[in-house]
Amino acid sequence: MKNKLRDLRSERGWSQGELAERLAVSRQTVNAIETEKYDPSLPLAFKIARQFSRPIEEIFEDGDGRRR
Amino acid sequence: MDRTRDYFKCYYDPRFIAWTWAGVAVLLVATLAGLAFEKGSIGRFVCAGVQASTMGALIVSAVLRMRHLDELQRRIQLESIAIAFAVGASAITGWGYFEHAGAPRFDWGLWIWPILVALWASAFVVTRRRYQ
Numbered sequence: 550m551k552n553k554l555r556d557l558r559s560e561r562g563w564s565q566g567e568l569a570e571r572l573a574v575s576r577q578t579v580n581a582i583e584t585e586k587y588d589p590s591l592p593l594a595f596k597i598a599r600q601f602s603r604p605i606e607e608i609f610e611d612g613d614g615r616r617r
Numbered sequence: 618m619d620r621t622r623d624y625f626k627c628y629y630d631p632r633f634i635a636w637t638w639a640g641v642a643v644l645l646v647a648t649l650a651g652l653a654f655e656k657g658s659i660g661r662f663v664c665a666g667v668q669a670s671t672m673g674a675l676i677v678s679a680v681l682r683m684r685h686l687d688e689l690q691r692r693i694q695l696e697s698i699a700i701a702f703a704v705g706a707s708a709i710t711g712w713g714y715f716e717h718a719g720a721p722r723f724d725w726g727l728w729i730w731p732i733l734v735a736l737w738a739s740a741f742v743v744t745r746r747r748y749q
Binding site: 581 | 689
């Protein structure tokens with residue numbers, strides 16, 4: 550699943566570690582989401598959306614959804 | 618450097634480490650104390666009971682520690698345990714066939730835990746790399 554997490558984080562000038570602390574996860578988890586090696590659970594996706602004050606679909610992009 | 622700090626933040630908890638080492642010490646003392654008694658004696662059985670219950674406590678503490686991990690770390694641990702279980706079970710079953718064919722008997726009861734832990738650790742290193 551594609552996402553804009555890295556861009557949003559950079560916009561705010563946060564390091565991966567800082568964002569990880571805000572989300573109460575490890576830095577490796579933030580890195581894995583940014584590099585699209587790991588798709589977060591729905592609760593974590595909501596947490597990320599709240600952190601950036603954006604709707605989930607604006608941060609995470611479901612490739613299949615666009616084809617319908 | 619950052620990665621190392623992150624690793625310790627996830628897995629390093631002084632209380633957990635202290636508890637684990639205390640458990641290992643109890644296991645060692647119980648093992649050595651057990652050797653002072655004859656096989657089949659009450660003293661030997663008491664020491665075996667201490668060993669078995671300490672082992673159980675160590676497993677419970679490891680499981681409780683996992684509840685503090687985040688979702689990705691839990692997934693990595695789960696995948697590692699699944700791989701260790703699959704490889705360990707295959708090895709034991711495989712060796713069982715050889716034993717039936719005449720190969721020497723192996724004392725799995727004593728070695729199964731160190732083997733599974735070693736497999737778990739190896740699987741953890743491999744699985745963790747997939748998410749880096």
